[in-house]
Every structure is written in C-alpha cells, then in structure tokens.
Amino acid sequence: MNERRVISVIVLNEHGVLTRITGLFAARGYNIETLTVAPIPGSRYSRLTIVTKGSPRVIEQIIKQLHKLIPVYKVIEHSELVEKEMVMAKIPLEERLADVEALCRAYNGNIVNIGKDTAIIMAADEPSRIRNFVEALKRFNPKEIVRSGVVAIER
C-alpha cells in the first residue's frame, strides 16, 4: 500500500528551518528518499522538494504535520507534477567517449568536462529515466556517480 509521493514545501528561509523538516521526518518515522533545497529567487522563502513513501494515511499525516510547522508557508502535494533529476558521473578516458556522449544525449545530457584521466558527464531527466541512465552507464565503468535528488514543479 506504500505509494511514492513528491511533496514540495515552501518555507521561510531562516535559521534552522531544514532541521525542523528533517527532524519531523525522523521523529515520526517517515521516510525521505530524496531531498533538495534552494532559495526561491526574489523572495524570503525556500523550496524543498521531498520524495517520500508511505501509506495514504502516513502521507496525509506528513502533509498535515509539515503544515503545522510555524515557518512552513505552503505544502504542495499535487500528483500533476513535472519532475526532473540530475546526475553527474566521472568516466575514465579509456572508455569510448563517442558512445558515452550518445547515451548522454538520449537523456538530455552531454560531456561537460574532460580532465587528465576522466571525463565528467551529466544528464537531466525524469527520475525513472535517470535510473535507467545510471544502469546503462555501468558498462562505461563510472568512477563516481552523483545524483541531485528530485526537483518538481506543478503542471
């Protein structure tokens, strides 16, 4: 019965606000799969995007408990969201970079940097496609993979 939900939380950009959110999840045993935070341009608010899993009752409680925190301005829980995630990876220069580049392009990405031993690549796409991308990347022996977590915006 566990469903995946993307919740956006608009919070006052003030001291300790992130602890209030993560502390709430920890204290009540809720699960955080990914979490991204950044200030909203031109405002005193920040936007958190949290991907979580839980039964409908738990999801409802998460949303209500978030609302209850004093610095939380808004909790957005629409299912009609456009979601994107970014991933970066280091690929050894010995790999066939033409193939790597083709793969990246298929996932809205490219090679962003070439150093002494490795090329840095990136891709940005829907979370499920990013999972496929990471899977496909394995055969190029990536040395390091960094995922950003999900950001989302209402349709």
Place this chain on the structure above:
Amino acid sequence: MAQMSGAQMVVEAMREEGVEVVFGYPGGAIMNVYDEIYKHRYFEHILTRHEQAAVHAADGYARATGNVGVAFVTSGPGFTNAVTGLATAYMDSVPMVVVSGQVPISMIGTDAFQEIDAVGISRPCTKHNFLVQSADELPKILAEAFYIAKTGRPGPVHVDIPKDVTAQMGEFNYPKSVKLDTYKPTVKGNMRQIKKAVEAIKEAKKPVFYLGGGIISSNSADMVRELVAHTQIPAVETLMARGVLRYDDPMLLGMVGMHGSYAANMAMSEADLLIALGPRFDDRVTGKLSEFAKYAKIIHVDIDPSSIGKLVNVDYPIVGDLKEVLKEMVPLAKKSVEPQRYEAWREILQRYRELHPLTFEDSDEVLKPQWVIQRVGEKLKGKARIATDVGQHQMWTAQFYPFTRPRELITSGGLGTMGFGFPAAMGAKRGVRDEVAVNISGDGSILMNIQELITAVEYRLPVINIILNNHYLGMVRQWQTFFYDKRYAETDLSMQPDFVKVAEAFGGVGYRVKTKEEFDKALDDAISKGVVALIDVIVDRYENVLPMVPAGGSLYNMLLEYKD
C-alpha cells in the same frame, strides 16, 4: 522608542504581555535579564529550587488560569532541566513561554561552559522555538512567542537568548499585534460540515459525546454543557476533560479509556456515532484501534488538522476553534435534535452503570486510597484546584474526585510526568489565590520535586500535599501483579524518609495518618491553618486501579476485579 538593552527588552515585553508572575532560576547566561528584573520589579519572580519545577509551576499556573505561563532559566543544565517541563506542556497543549539564557553568539558551537544546543533539544517538544540573533529582533520574537503559544492549538514556545544579545542595545518597538504569513490557524468551522454533523446526530440511534481537553483549552465547557443538556446524549470524558461536565450530571458516564468506567467504555464500543469534541484519540483512551468504536461514525472537531484522521478514520471532520464551531452547532442542534430519540440508548447505558458502577471495597482496618479522595471531594468540592502526580493516585483522583468545573483538575496526561503535581499546584495556587490548592501524590512521585517545599513556604503558596503512601511505585507494581507474575522488580519503596520530619525541616507542617479520623483531622487542620502541608496517608499496599483495559486490549474487555 527608547534605546535599551536586550535584557531590559525581555522584562519590558513581559510587562507588555501583562505577565504578573515568572517562575525561574538564574545563572550565568541569563544574569543580565535577572538584573533587569531586580531593577524594574514589573512582575513577581518566584525562585523555585529546580528548573523543572519552575516550568511545571508556570504550566500549573497556565492550566489553572488560562493565561500564558512564563519561566526563565539559564543555559546548559538550567535549560536541560527545563526540558521535561516543556515536553509535559507540549503533550497537553498548555500555553507557555520559556526563556533561556545561552552563551554569547561568538562562543556558540565551541563547547563553551554551560553551552548546549538548546533549540536543537527543544525543537521536538515545543510548538515553536527561537534562537535570538540580535537585540533588534527581540521584541518581535517575544511578541510572536506569546502569540504562537496561545493561539491555534496552544503549546509551549522556547526563546533562547545569547548573553551578548541581552547586553546589546537596540530599539524597543513592541509590536501591537502579530501577523504571520506562515501561521494562520483555522478558527471558523466549515458550515456545511457542521450542518452535516448535526444531521448525523439527528439520525443517530446511539450517539455518545467523547469530550476532550480541547474543550478546556478553548474555554467552551459552558456550551458543551448546554449541548449535552439539550440533546440528552450521554457523554464520556477523557482525563484531560474532567470537569467539563459536573460529576453529578446525569448524562456523564464517567472517564473513558484504560481506567475508564464500564459504562463509558461500553458506550464507546456500542455507539453508532461518536461526537468527538477536542480529544485526540490517545492510545490510553482507544485501546486496540481496530476494535475502537467499530460500529460508530465519527464526528471530530479539532483546531489541529493533524489530529483529525491521525489514528482513526473520521466521517465528519471539522477543523476549527471548538468555541466557534459550537456557536454554530449548538443552535442548530437545539432546533433539530429530539432528545426522546435516544431514550432506549440511555436505558441500555443506565443498565451498564448499574451493572458495574465505579466502586471499591472500603475497610475499617486500613485506609483505602479511593476513600481518601472521596473525602477530599466531600470537603473541598468546587472550592479547590486538584493537581496530581502520575500513577495510581492520579487515576483514582480522576475516577473518584467530584469535579465540578473545567481547570479544577491539573494533571500531566500525555507525557505522564511524575514530579509534576507539587510545582503545578504551586503555580495554580499563585494563579488562583482564593482557592485551596491540593496535590494528590504518591510516595514515588512526591520525592521527584520535594525540594519545592521550601519555595512554597517562602512564597506562602500553601499547597496541601496528600501522599497516598502504599510504599510501592503502585502503578508499576499493579502491572507486575497482573502481567509479570508478581515479580516486583524495583518497585518496593519500603525505605522511605520520615515525611512528617521532611515537611517540618522545610518549615511546613507534616501529618501522618492511618485512620479516617486522623485523616479528617489532618486535612481540616491543614485547610484552616493555610500552611504548606504534607499529609502522609498510609493506605492499603495492594489496592489496584480498576476497571482496567490492559494496554493494547479492546475497550470492552475490562478487568473489573482482581482476586488474588
């Protein structure tokens, strides 16, 4: 406006908020504030002898009066001692502002002397907290602290002030009103939902009022009484709602839950509609959730949306201030609800009442704790505030004391804090000086804040402590008897101080009583003398609190008697 130090702003803010008393304990990081208290004398300061007691006293004051309770403590251990008090108030939704000192901003994070991450600790046990960064923001933060504490679902707010902030100079512009974009509690209930709820009451055959602590926080007991009187629908009360209805109200079935009355628990189990006014479906009330009120539709009125649907599904959720909701609901119900409709249901419940009334077997040989509580009730009914500690004595008080009004019982319900009763009774006495203040305690609980005897004596807060002394940690002993084959692990309190001498050593009056006559004499004496008293009442060692729903059991499966 005037330039002044952060420390002076703190006391000026208290004056702006109409604070008449602060409970507290000074120390290094908050000394600047204490210096201003000394200079200005805007309010009385009561020096408890432990920070935990200061916060419980502020809590007891708030529960008795409905005003925001205020406590001041210093950084580090001063603050950590206050945490139990914050958590107690948080669990029972008590409006409070606790100000703590903190090491100077430049030293935060360096493990300085008496430094602790106070806001990190208080975050999960307060409604909100602040770490003040400069004197300029202090007036706004203090105004917000009071506003947040008393609006919406009330709760404790913690303000942590670094020492250099209390020394900084700044403008004191105290906000006339507070408006927060991110915090807007819903006050008015949704009219359509209210109409639907009244319709459901009209259609029900076996409705029950499930009355909770929200009625007391929202000061709406009068309207609840009106609603119950008109509809003639039977009602149960949670521990936090004792006193919403008078003890002799014919519609009152008693307390509900683990130690609730048979009729109250059966009413919940058989009802077809629960009208839940400000309770929170606590596990000590519901027992096993899958069996709880399983034939009932549920109306739930609460100011906190997260309370609704948290544990059970609700058919008619109404978010709002209970007082505002009742203003709409009572006239509607008066127009359309026919009290005769529930006649058969009332008869069933009356039979349950007669079948297993709340009772105990009195004795001539040994004092029964229930008798003592009834006796206190006979003498002080309607004229006293009754605080309790936590344990068997608390449940017997809830069961047997004849409560006549809201705010008469002052008890730690959610957190179940032993050591709460005495300081809370002091706070209640300070808030309501013309009434007697009693703390009904046990021989375990009383020792958890016994040092407050000296505070009570010093500030002439004549609390009468009644220790129901069974030489056991009685409630744990009872569980060991029932569920652990009488293996009494660390519950035997045979080793005890001489409570009479303890009372006398602190300048109070002590009594030791073993008979009814002695108890009457001691209580009369303590009341007439108006002194801080400790009445050590030796009671039956093995008395149990009954009925009892074992933890996790169903409400309708009560242990009604225990035969050895």
